[in-house]
Amino acid sequence: MATRYEMTPIGTIRTPHTEPGKTPIQPVFARGIAGRVELDPELEPALDDIEDFSYVYLLYVLHRAGEPRLHVTPFLEDEERGLFATRAPARPNPIGLSLVRVLSREGPVLHVADVDMLDGTPLLDIKPFTRRFDERPDAEDGWQDALDEDSVERRGRRGCGLPTGDGS
Numbered sequence: 001m002a003t004r005y006e007m008t009p010i011g012t013i014r015t016p017h018t019e020p021g022k023t024p025i026q027p028v029f030a031r032g033i034a035g036r037v038e039l040d041p042e043l044e045p046a047l048d049d050i051e052d053f054s055y056v057y058l059l060y061v062l063h064r065a066g067e068p069r070l071h072v073t074p075f076l077e078d079e080e081r082g083l084f085a086t087r088a089p090a091r092p093n094p095i096g097l098s099l100v101r102v103l104s105r106e107g108p109v110l111h112v113a114d115v116d117m118l119d120g121t122p123l124l125d126i127k128p129f130t131r132r133f134d135e136r137p138d139a140e141d142g143w144q145d146a147l148d149e150d151s152v153e154r155r156g157r158r159g160c161g162l163p164t165g166d167g168s
Contacts, residue, residue: 009122011039011108013060015115020064025075026087027098027114034103035115037123044108047126051105055129056112061122062096065089096121099129 015035017023024030037058039047050056071080072088083091096117103111110126 007124009061009124010043010126011037011123013037013058013115013117013119013121013123015117015119015121017115017118020118023118024116027100027116030114030116032113033115034111034113035100035117037110037112037126039108039110039123039126041108047105047108047110050110050126050128051102053102053128053130055099055101056110057127057129058096058098058100058112058117058123059125059127060096060098060117061124062089062091062094063120063122064118065091065094068092068094095124 013035014037016033024033067090068083069088069090070083072083072086072090073080074086074088089096098114098116100112100114103113105111
């Protein structure tokens with residue numbers, strides 16, 4: 001039998017998103033949408049030096065995801081794909097990952113932008129984005145390489161009311 005791990009949320013993510021169907025599917029489609037990370041007060045010292053980073057990864061519980069499925073139809077496409085070739089939320093371990101922009105810090109609260117998670121999302125961890133470690137200029141995007149950009153923008157925003165990159 002596999003080893004089990006128990007995790008306790010370290011805080012809560014606050015965003016304006018309350019409806020899953022109107023929440024952008026990734027931070028790139030939520031540019032400029034502000035939120036905050038409310039860390040448990042006893043963990044406040046762990047935020048020291050975080051404001052020196054432009055971006056951080058938030059790892060969190062997809063607390064409103066459905067039952068896990070092995071095949072899903074991604075938000076950006078109409079064709080079914082293997083779950084692990086997507087970022088769909090219905091996963092065996094409902095862990096989300098988002099790269100958000102750091103705006104400021106006030107004590108145990110981290111103000112961020114580009115939030116694509118639902119309000120009240122339980123936070124598991126924060127890790128800094130580092131160009132030295134995270135940049136991969138030779139990366140390929142699998143099935144997503146064939147998608148047209150206009151469709152990706154429209155589907156990615158999912159009716160959240162943000163303007164598109166062309167000013168519309």
